[in-house]
Amino acid sequence: MSTFMARGLRALPGHFKTGIFGYRLADSGEIVNMVEESVVSPDKVGEVVARYGVEKVNKVYGPRGLEYVLYRFRNFRLIRYLLNWGRMASLFPAHITTACCSVEFAATHSPRYDPERFGWLPATGSLRQSDVLVVEGTVTSKMAMRLRLVYDQMPDPKWVIAMGACAISGGLYAKDSYNVIQGIDDILPVDVYVPGCPPRPETFFQGILLLREKILYSGVA
Amino acid sequence: MSAIVEQVEAKFSSAVVEKVLDEKKLVKVVVSPENLRQVALYLRDTMGFDHVKAVTGVDLSRLLKKENKIEVIYHLGSYTREGLTAEVALSTKVDKSNPHMPTLTDIWPSCEYHEREVYEMFGVVFEGHPDLRRLLLPEYWMDIPPMLKEYEPAGR
Numbered sequence A: 001m002s003t004f005m006a007r008g009l010r011a012l013p014g015h016f017k018t019g020i021f022g023y024r025l026a027d028s029g030e031i032v033n034m035v036e037e038s039v040v041s042p043d044k045v046g047e048v049v050a051r052y053g054v055e056k057v058n059k060v061y062g063p064r065g066l067e068y069v070l071y072r073f074r075n076f077r078l079i080r081y082l083l084n085w086g087r088m089a090s091l092f093p094a095h096i097t098t099a100c101c102s103v104e105f106a107a108t109h110s111p112r113y114d115p116e117r118f119g120w121l122p123a124t125g126s127l128r129q130s131d132v133l134v135v136e137g138t139v140t141s142k143m144a145m146r147l148r149l150v151y152d153q154m155p156d157p158k159w160v161i162a163m164g165a166c167a168i169s170g171g172l173y174a175k176d177s178y179n180v181i182q183g184i185d186d187i188l189p190v191d192v193y194v195p196g197c198p199p200r201p202e203t204f205f206q207g208i209l210l211l212r213e214k215i216l217y218s219g220v221a
Numbered sequence B: 001m002s003a004i005v006e007q008v009e010a011k012f013s014s015a016v017v018e019k020v021l022d023e024k025k026l027v028k029v030v031v032s033p034e035n036l037r038q039v040a041l042y043l044r045d046t047m048g049f050d051h052v053k054a055v056t057g058v059d060l061s062r063l064l065k066k067e068n069k070i071e072v073i074y075h076l077g078s079y080t081r082e083g084l085t086a087e088v089a090l091s092t093k094v095d096k097s098n099p100h101m102p103t104l105t106d107i108w109p110s111c112e113y114h115e116r117e118v119y120e121m122f123g124v125v126f127e128g129h130p131d132l133r134r135l136l137l138p139e140y141w142m143d144i145p146p147m148l149k150e151y152e153p154a155g156r
Helices: A002-006 A043-051 A066-074 A077-088 A101-108 A143-155 A164-169 A201-218 B002-011 B033-045 B111-122
Strands: A020-022 A031-035 A093-097 A132-136 A159-163 A192-194 B014-022 B024-030 B049-060 B069-077 B087-095 B099-103 B126-127
Touching: A020 B087, A031 A164, A043 A066, A077 A201, A093 A101, A093 A143, A101 A132, A101 A159, A101 A164, A132 A143, A132 A164, A159 A164, A159 A201, A192 A201, A201 B111, B002 B014, B002 B024, B002 B033, B002 B111, B033 B087, B049 B111, B087 B099, B111 B126
Parallel strands: A093 A132, A132 A159, A159 A192, B024 B087, B099 B126
Antiparallel strands: A020 A031, B014 B024, B049 B069, B069 B087
């Protein structure tokens, strides 16, 4: 228990059933269950603190009252499907360009491929109206906080596409670079990875279609 | 091309540490750091090299000879001389444990940013530089200069 505390993890055994995912111990190989601190319901906080000896548990209040009604309404299967269909069918991308992938990104918008057929609009809007952030190219550690700032300025719901080898894993600069982020999933939650160096427009187009599929069959927040 | 090196050697015979004569690629004079400014002034005023194209640093500690030194190379250029077939370079070797050397910014103003980059990448302190700050590295950089051979990247 105390070793987990030292690592900053909230590792809890067994029978606490919300938001638990498996966690394999490095030394013994034994699988323990872990609770994300954000999913402990408010009435269980005292119990969790007493039982597991953690100092603090984040309280997250679920939707209540009218919010709860709306939440349930949005989560009816048909309503959810329609909402997601609407979101999927008009995606405003914002793109942050640091390398050569932007050329292919621009080529994807050409009439030959024409992603507007699938609701992928030209990347001309402001961040405040965008849904998708496309990260093209190498992200240095100096750029990382600016990238996170860009992401934080976008309103929910938002999705992220990592385009090209550099954004996925560091690419050319993997492993022995002093200044390149080894994949932007260190700083952003990435939805779709589009591989290639740079990816052809067809590849990026497939990424768009995958993102549409992901949005259509995902839950509503 | 080798005439340049010969003239420098004739004038500063004690200062020249070594020389590289490759007529197709690089003509380089290595001088000691104390005489660097005199040789630079001589090259600028009488030989017509009026600007610096690049400043390079090399960490020699794990190359062939394993000298514990950092070499700083100034690649010189000229708008007036004709028939320069190779790169002309003036370089100096500073001790790695105490990398201090005089700046050439007041002789060739185009050195300024290049010397700042050598300063951040190799830790060479240019004495007399007007604005010796780091150039490109992140603001929060706390590690040793990243182009030294001892540096190990953090990885993922």
